[in-house]
Amino acid sequence: METVLTVKDLNIQFTKDGEVTKPIRGVTFHVNKSEILGIVGESGCGKSVTTKAVMGLLPKKSSQITQGEILLGEQRIDQLSDKEMQHIRGNTISMIFQEPMTSLNPVFTIGQQLSEPLKRHQKMPKKERRTTIINALRSVGIPRADEIIDEYPHQLSGGMRQRVMITLALLCNPDILIADEPTTALDVTIQAQILRLLKALRQEREMSIVMITHDLGVVAELCDRVIVMYAGNVVEEALINDLFDEPLHPYTQGLIRSLPNNNERKSRLYSIEGNVPKVTEQMLGCAFANRCEFATEKCVNSAPPTVVNGNHKVRCWLLTEDGVMA
Amino acid sequence: MVQKTIEIPVETSKKETKFQYFFRSLFKSWTGIVGFVIILLLIAISLFGEIMVPYDPLAADFTKKLLPPMTEGHVLGTDQLGRDVLSRIIVGARISVVIGVITVLLAGTVGTVVGIISGYFRGWVDVVLMRIVDVQLSFPFILLVLVINAIMGTGLKNIIISLAIGGWVVFARVIRGEVLALREKEFVAASIATGVTKFGVLFKHILPNLITPITVLASLQIATYIIAEASVSFLGFGVQPPTPAWGNMLSEGKDYILSSWWLITFPGLAILVTTLGVNLFGDWLRDTLDPESTE
Amino acid sequence: MLDFVIKRLAQVVIVVFLALTVVFFLIRLSGDPVALFLPPDTSREQIEEYREVLGFNRPLYEQYGEFMGNAVKGDFGTSLKTNEDALTMVLERLPATVQLAIASLIIALVVAIPVGVLAAYKKNSVFDKFAVGVTIVGQAMPSFWLGLLLIYFFAVQMNWLPSGGSGSPIHLLLPSLTLATYSIARFTRFTRSTMLDVLRMDYIRTAKASGATTFSLVSKYALKNSLIPIITLVALDLGTLLGGAVVVEMIFAWPGIGRLLMQSLLNRDFPIVMAGVFIIAFIYAMINFIADIVYAYVNPQIRVK
Numbered sequence: 045m046e047t048v049l050t051v052k053d054l055n056i057q058f059t060k061d062g063e064v065t066k067p068i069r070g071v072t073f074h075v076n077k078s079e080i081l082g083i084v085g086e087s088g089c090g091k092s093v094t095t096k097a098v099m100g101l102l103p104k105k106s107s108q109i110t111q112g113e114i115l116l117g118e119q120r121i122d123q124l125s126d127k128e129m130q131h132i133r134g135n136t137i138s139m140i141f142q143e144p145m146t147s148l149n150p151v152f153t154i155g156q157q158l159s160e161p162l163k164r165h166q167k168m169p170k171k172e173r174r175t176t177i178i179n180a181l182r183s184v185g186i187p188r189a190d191e192i193i194d195e196y197p198h199q200l201s202g203g204m205r206q207r208v209m210i211t212l213a214l215l216c217n218p219d220i221l222i223a224d225e226p227t228t229a230l231d232v233t234i235q236a237q238i239l240r241l242l243k244a245l246r247q248e249r250e251m252s253i254v255m256i257t258h259d260l261g262v263v264a265e266l267c268d269r270v271i272v273m274y275a276g277n278v279v280e281e282a283l284i285n286d287l288f289d290e291p292l293h294p295y296t297q298g299l300i301r302s303l304p305n306n307n308e309r310k311s312r313l314y315s316i317e318g319n320v321p322k323v324t325e326q327m328l329g330c331a332f333a334n335r336c337e338f339a340t341e342k343c344v345n346s347a348p349p350t351v352v353n354g355n356h357k358v359r360c361w362l363l364t365e366d367g368v369m370a
Numbered sequence: 371m372v373q374k375t376i377e378i379p380v381e382t383s384k385k386e387t388k389f390q391y392f393f394r395s396l397f398k399s400w401t402g403i404v405g406f407v408i409i410l411l412l413i414a415i416s417l418f419g420e421i422m423v424p425y426d427p428l429a430a431d432f433t434k435k436l437l438p439p440m441t442e443g444h445v446l447g448t449d450q451l452g453r454d455v456l457s458r459i460i461v462g463a464r465i466s467v468v469i470g471v472i473t474v475l476l477a478g479t480v481g482t483v484v485g486i487i488s489g490y491f492r493g494w495v496d497v498v499l500m501r502i503v504d505v506q507l508s509f510p511f512i513l514l515v516l517v518i519n520a521i522m523g524t525g526l527k528n529i530i531i532s533l534a535i536g537g538w539v540v541f542a543r544v545i546r547g548e549v550l551a552l553r554e555k556e557f558v559a560a561s562i563a564t565g566v567t568k569f570g571v572l573f574k575h576i577l578p579n580l581i582t583p584i585t586v587l588a589s590l591q592i593a594t595y596i597i598a599e600a601s602v603s604f605l606g607f608g609v610q611p612p613t614p615a616w617g618n619m620l621s622e623g624k625d626y627i628l629s630s631w632w633l634i635t636f637p638g639l640a641i642l643v644t645t646l647g648v649n650l651f652g653d654w655l656r657d658t659l660d661p662e663s664t665e
Numbered sequence: 666m667l668d669f670v671i672k673r674l675a676q677v678v679i680v681v682f683l684a685l686t687v688v689f690f691l692i693r694l695s696g697d698p699v700a701l702f703l704p705p706d707t708s709r710e711q712i713e714e715y716r717e718v719l720g721f722n723r724p725l726y727e728q729y730g731e732f733m734g735n736a737v738k739g740d741f742g743t744s745l746k747t748n749e750d751a752l753t754m755v756l757e758r759l760p761a762t763v764q765l766a767i768a769s770l771i772i773a774l775v776v777a778i779p780v781g782v783l784a785a786y787k788k789n790s791v792f793d794k795f796a797v798g799v800t801i802v803g804q805a806m807p808s809f810w811l812g813l814l815l816i817y818f819f820a821v822q823m824n825w826l827p828s829g830g831s832g833s834p835i836h837l838l839l840p841s842l843t844l845a846t847y848s849i850a851r852f853t854r855f856t857r858s859t860m861l862d863v864l865r866m867d868y869i870r871t872a873k874a875s876g877a878t879t880f881s882l883v884s885k886y887a888l889k890n891s892l893i894p895i896i897t898l899v900a901l902d903l904g905t906l907l908g909g910a911v912v913v914e915m916i917f918a919w920p921g922i923g924r925l926l927m928q929s930l931l932n933r934d935f936p937i938v939m940a941g942v943f944i945i946a947f948i949y950a951m952i953n954f955i956a957d958i959v960y961a962y963v964n965p966q967i968r969v970k
Contacts, residue, residue: 099874105789126879134875141867141874149868151889161875212875401801504676505683508950509942510908513926517942520930521691597807601912604809605927620810624916627817634817638810646805653801 047117048219048252049075049098049137054112056097067093069276070112075220078250080243082267082284084257084299088320090276091256095222097122099139100129116220135165138213142225144205148197154181154208155193158215165216180211184241203234207241214245221245222254227262239266260303264288269355272296275320275331281357292358294336330361338362395658402654408647416464425454427461427614436630447632450622455632458614459640465615466644469530469599470592476534477595478588481541482580488542489549490572500546503539511536515598519607529608533595541587548583552576582659589652593645600641616641673957677950684946685939689732692935693725719745732939741943742936744929751936755922755944761831762921765913766906768841773848774899781856782891786883788861796853803850808909812843812916829918840917844909848902855898859891866890893960900956904949 056068068090075081083091096102098114100121114122121132133139141147149157158177162168168176174193181189184207197205206226213221223242227235243266246253255266263270263284270287272280272295280293291297298316318335321327330336333343343361351363396402415422424443431452439447439455446455484503488496506514519532552558558575566574602608603617611618616637623633716722720731735741741751784796819839820828827836863869864887872886911923918924922941929937 101870101873130876130878132876133873134877139874141871143867146867147871149872149886149890151893152886157872160872160877160881164876164878209871212871215875501679505680505687508680508904508953509684509946510904510911510949512908513911513923513945516911516927517688517930517938518691593805600807601809605912605915606931620813624813627813628821631817634810634813638807638813641807641810642802642805645807646802649801649805 046077047074048077049117049254050113050115051094051098052113052115054094054097054114055110056093056102056107057110058107060106067276068097071273071276071278072112073271073278073281075252075254076269077219078246078252079268080246080253080255080266082255082257082263082270083273084260084263084270085273086258086320088275089273091273092224094273095139095224095254095256099133099137099222100124100126101133131165134161134213134218135216136218137220137222138216138218139222139224140206140209140213140226142228144202144209144226144229147209148205150197153194153196154200158193158208158212161212161215176215177211180215181208184211184214184245185237186211202230203237206230206234206238210238210241210245214249214251217249218251220252220254222256224256225258226255228257228259235262242266260299272299275327277331277359278357279332279359281355283355286356290356292356292363293332293360294338294362295332330359396654399654399657401650402658405647405650405652405654408643409651412463412467412644412647415460416467419460419464423454423457423460425457427453427457428612429453436626436633438630439632446636447630449619449633450626450630453614455619455636458619459616459637462614462616462619462637462640463644465526465609465613466596466599466641469526469533469609470596470648472530473533473537473595473599474588474592476530477537477591478541478584480534481538481543482545482584484538484542485545485547486549486572486576486580489546490553490576496546499542503542506536506539507543511594512598512601515602516605516607519602524607524610526609526613529599529602532602533598536598537591537595540591541584544583544587545580548580549576552579586652586656586659589648589655593648593652596648597641597645669961670958673954677947677954680950681943681946685733685736685943686729688939688942689729690725692938693728736939736943741940744937745934746932751940752943754937755925755940758920758922758925759944761919762907762910762914762923764837765840765844765910765919765921766903768837769844769848769906769910770899770903772841772845773852776845776849777852778856778895781853782860782883782888784853784857785860785864786879793857797857800850800854803846804854806846806850808843808847809912809916811846812839812913815839815843816916829916831919840913840919843916844906844913847909848906851902852895852899856891856895859894860887863887863890897956897960900952900959903952903956907945907949 051071051073054068054071055066058065058067067088071090071094073081073083083094085091093102097109098121102109104126109122112122113120116132116136121129124132148154155174155177158180159170159173162173162176177193178189181192186192186204186207192200192204192208197208200208209226221242226242227238230238239262242253242255245251255262257263267284269283270281271278272287272293274295280287280291280296282292287296288300291300295316298314301314302316316335321331321334329342329344329346330339330348333339336343340361348359348361349364350357350359396406424445431448434442434444434448434452435450437444437448437452439445441447444454444456446459448454449458484499488499515529515532515536518535519529522528522532552575555575558571561571561575599608600615600617600620603610603615604621606621609615609618611622619637620634623630623637626633713722720728739752743750744754747754780796784793787793816828816839819826826839828839830836860883864882869882869886872882877886907923910919910921911927913919914921914923915927922944926938926941926945929935929941
């Protein structure tokens with residue numbers, strides 16, 4: 045299978061007021077051609093920082109990639125200059141964001157905002173741009189596209205704005221679309237529509253999608269493969285069915301147990317005790333140890349290895365030979 | 371096999387008094403330190419000015435008039451009546467500080483009360499009070515102070531009253547906005563829901579949360595009042611000669627601009643350093659107490 | 666939109682009306698103007714006669730009614746000193762003040778917006794730190810002292826520019842520069858902080874993610890967004906500029922409304938004070954009104970509604 049994006053042993057460090065934090069500590073994953081990869085984890089686990097690093101959108105002064113590399117196909121992109129990244133952003137890799145309400149500029153019309161990437165990346169003349177944009181808007185299911193092109197963002201609903209955002213991301217036919225919680229701010233029916241749209245678009249365009257979410261329901265509906273992140277690490281990587289059928293990492297197990305289930309009425313939803321360790325804290329062992337009901341002395345004192353079983357990878361002591369499965 | 375409790379050492383921040391916090395954050399910002407030092411100096415000078423002055427600031431000596439700086443023991447020279455400029459600037463500091471502080475107390479109190487009444491009780495009182503504020507804000511501050519001072523008459527007391535009349539609206543407007551925002555906060559709704567009375571909420575939740583905006587606004591307004599007083603005194607109203615206010619010193623000095631540069635230089639420098647210090651401190655205070663606010 | 670315009674215009678009328686009312690009563694309650702501008706040896710009968718002529722002996726409400734009645738017709742009485750029509754005297758001085766204010770505003774905008782944008786764009790650079798430092802000093806600078814310094818340096822020492830008076834662009838230079846300084850500092854700081862706020866917005870991230878160059882981000886996207894708050898601030902500060910003009914006009918002997926108003930205040934020439942207050946309140950209120958309209962125009966969220 046062709047790999048379009050590879051992230052290898054990525055380490056990122058932030059410096060603010062002399063204080064150093066390490067939100068990403070050795071993240072490794074890859075994205076295959078025309079697959080939908082889910083990245084799951086609670087807020088602060090590093091999913092957004094990772095994708096920002098891929099896009100080259102981390103603040104230059106306060107952040108630094110201390111180790112690892114990011115490959116777009118065969119090309120290394122983590123060391124590119126801002127100018128070089130500008131040719132990639134919106135062209136080869138696109139991104140849509142969580143807040144469709146604020147992610148569009150309030151003082152420009154939809155058409156004005158959508159023509160930017162066409163102008164920049166494809167040098168398309170003005171007349172052509174308008175038809176291209178109207179067609180693109182129609183292709184993501186926006187009605188009255190020829191009117192909406194001249195309207196301002198605040199005249200549209202949240203769902204419509206997210207469709208506009210998707211149009212913007214897809215205008216230059218990118219190879220990879222990164223979707224950072226694209227449905228979190230939307231209500232449930234709109235959410236389902238957007239997910240269906242993303243699925244259809246993947247089919248049509250053979251595009252890879254990286255779906256960042258904290259919602260396992262979204263993952264189950266959309267993704268082919270999932271990585272689970274916790275406190276700056278990838279703790280588990282699996283195909284979608286494997287993950288739900290046989291979650292191996294205690295954290296993943298906790299996440300799945302805490303899902304509400306339609307079939308059985310639980311008296312109380314499960315929740316994982318404790319809090320995510322702060323990113324400033326130095327850790328010797330597994331970051332999840334303080335919340336893990338199976339944790340041993342070893343988990344606290346030394347970093348867990350990654351156990352590989354075909355497509356299923358887990359970073360946990362419990363699955364090694366001297367570990368004990370519950 | 372399974373250990374139920376595992377101690378993970380987590381560093382917790384030590385308890386810090388407000389005083390320690392104040393100085394720790396002050397020393398992080400050099401502008402804050404500069405402002406703080408200038409303010410301390412000003413307070414010291416206005417408290418102990420009389421002991422510090424090398425000469426009597428009011429004593430004229432025509433044999434020594436218009437001496438340039440650093441002659442015959444007059445560090446900043448003498449004026450057209452032979453009075454020591456440095457001594458007059460030192461005594462003038464107290465006038466500026468007194469005017470700035472008393473005005474801010476008056477304007478701040480009136481404005482805060484009006485702002486709270488308007489913002490908390492709303493209704494027709496709010497409409498009437500805010501109309502008054504709107505009207506007054508539709509007239510340039512310095513011009514208003516001038517007109518009021520011209521009508522009321524000059525002198526220290528009247529300039530303070532004029533400045534306070536001109537200045538209370540700013541407090542009223544800002545505090546009303548703060549109260550309106552606070553009223554909508556969840557903790558206010560929560561305490562109303564648990565049956566706290568209207569006045570209880572006001573004293574328990576609203577007032578404590580107003581201390582920060584009032585402090586910040588007051589510190590920044592002092593600079594405005596000091597400059598306004600100096601301008602008004604410079605134009606011939608406000609504090610009258612021979613009382614040495616920085617504004618009227620400049621006003622007298624401008625007649626000697628051709629020959630005696632020091633008369634128009636040092637009193638102005640004193641105003642600049644003062645307002646600079648107060649502004650720097652006020653900016654720092656705003657950034658420290660209220661990190662969310664922008665200018 | 667029409668409703669909005671009518672409502673705001675009504676507000677202008679109310680503001681001007683109330684300003685006149687307050688100043689009228691302040692003046693009448695503060696003392697007897699007749700005693701002040703007649704020579705000390707004037708006989709009691711003469712004072713009484715004068716009072717009769719000017720109507721100061723009648724009840725206050727009657728005086729107020731008559732004053733307002735005349736004011737509506739544009740009649741503020743005649744100068745107690747020169748006997749000329751008060752409103753005409755004020756209006757004659759209006760162009761000089763407007764000229765000064767506009768020149769200062771142009772200077773302030775031409776300097777402040779590029780400097781503020783550049784400072785935000787190069788945040789924490791040497792240029793940024795220098796610009797911020799200068800604006801901090803500029804905001805603390807008393808304008809009348811700056812005026813004195815400029816006169817001392819450019820007129821007395823160098824003899825390059827006239828120290829006062831009017832009539833040529835050269836005369837305009839020092840006064841408008843003095844008046845502009847505070848606005849330059851304020852606009853620069855505000856432009857910088859607004860730009861920084863805008864650059865943190867989600868839609869800037871969107872533009873970045875679709876490959877916008879840093880230059881186009883700043884010059885095109887962020888600037889248009891920042892323009893709305895900047896215009897609002899500029900409009901609000903025009904009033905301060907008018908107020909500051911009084912002080913500057915006195916220093917540079919600039920023949921504008923401010924100087925006339927100051928002299929009239931010193932002379933207790935109240936018809937002129939009233940006419941001056943009327944014009945200033947009217948202009949100030951109109952500026953705010955126009956600012957609201959412009960604001961509504963540049964902000965599509967309001968325009969459509």
